Amino acid sequence: MKYAYYPGCVAKSSAHELYNSTAAVAERLGIELVELTAASCCGAGVINEGDPLLSLALNARTFTMAEDMGLDILTICSTCQGVMSQVKWQLDTDMKLQARTNEALAKVRLEYKGKVKIKHLLWTLIEDYGLSKLKQQIVKPLEGLKIAPFYGCYLLRPAEAWQFEDHNKPTSLEQLITLLGAKPVHYEGETKCCGFPILFVQRETAFEMAGTYLNNARQNSADFMVTPCPLCHISLDTYQAKSSRKVKASIDLPVMHLPQMIGLALGIKPEKLGFSKHMISMEKVLRVL
């Protein structure tokens, strides 16, 4: 298995533990990741609001790199997945828009052909790698742990742009949690917004969103939360103390990146998975294991 790897900006900046844990998990599973080092930021749905055509052109430029390699794109960020998949959907369903985008790309001697697929790590593990094969690799089941999946928005909506699973009742994280030997915890808010997109603009609202869902997961006895998106992780982990104060609760709920959770079950040493960088301590979770 080989992919054109698009880690996204945050995994290479403030969330290095996500980048490193992905590398460790990919190595253990024999997944080859060829990083798109010349790819630009996807725009996170923000550049689109400054200039929609620019957002299309920047992402189409990234697609051309994967097309040249003959590989599908694998990302570890739900937001990148959502933005890129939506751009691809727009380009593939609106030929006028594709022509206009290619008009811009032609000036830098590139052309989008529509051959690339965009996949999140979670989807590749289920669809391409296969859960039964993954099960064989587990050496340290996460027994005794109750894990709250946080799907967030961009892995699920809008369903028109990609349809991995039922966006109204997703089960992919739950399947994975169960496979790793832990118990999934359901709570109100697992498919809602973490608040990150408005964290710098309407921060009190963002804190209240994150705080409410974290608190719901905690009250349903979760030992930790897992997210497939580094931006959700910023909102849920980095700003958790502020969110807790906002909802007047003492939450203290650790939040893992998806590959960190998988890495633990694969027997990768916690030090290699970068838990020391989290703002909410993972100590209690690691002690259970």
Add this chain to the structure above:
Amino acid sequence: METKEAVFRVFRYNPENDEKPHHQTFNVKIDNRMTILDALENIKHEQDASLTFRRSCRSGICGSCAMKINRLSKLACKTRVITEVEKHGEVLIEPMENMPPIRDLVVDMGEFWREIDRGTPWLAWDEKLSDSMKENLLSNEQQQISGKLADCIMCGCCFSDCVSRTYDRNFNGPASLAKIYRFVCDPRDKEGAKRVHGLVEMGLWSCTHCYFCWSQCPRDVRPVAAISELRTLSYNTLDPSQGARHVSAFMDSVRGSGILNESTLYLKTMRWNVVRDAGLILRMAAKGRTPPLLPRAIPRIEEVRSLFRLAEEMKHK
């Protein structure tokens, strides 16, 4: 036709008798074609005549029967019972959110209508067109844009499932903003793009792009896409708000290095407000998770900068 029994858990609340709301369970014989509205009418006619809900056209046109079905806002007349049962095992029926319940499944939609009114949802007739004896027809292209937005039936599903509205009562919500954009797109409206003035105060930058309004709209109006278009217009008309500053800082960062510079995005958007995070920044630094101030530019950055220039030129074509 094959029939089976489905369990309905229905929100009940009669302020005259109930101290607080509760759920009541009903068993209903269903077939594969039955809608949620059919089932509710069956309950009302055969089991409990006091069950109260709104409905009218039964055809997905009037928008009256919007309610929460297994925690998502939908039209009862457009939702099949069998689909819900297969997915969730039972049917949980509750009133819409973000609006206070009046009785059972009926909510007070006053807040929703007030937000719609805030956006002056009517055509501001351009007097220059008034002398014309001809019809003022839209082109097919114009019709495709404003026609889709005009499909809104004001059911309130998007308002009900809007997470931002739950926590920010100043945010006027997706339906109101989509309606405003419908008139921005209409060349017969004399206000046109000027309608974006004042939207910052109505919460233009409060939307999180969670896409619930897109997913739950029974008419596929896609309000979040309209909100993005309004933000683009606002950003391009020198909107001085923090939301527009965020876009500007993001664009600067990607133009400069090809990637997002988390530090400058934060500093330029938040300005003096960063002092409120001083303690957090120190704790992040101690954990080694503060992003670099000057990230290295990506290879082939000139292509990215060219695309910035080209997109700008094409905008003015």
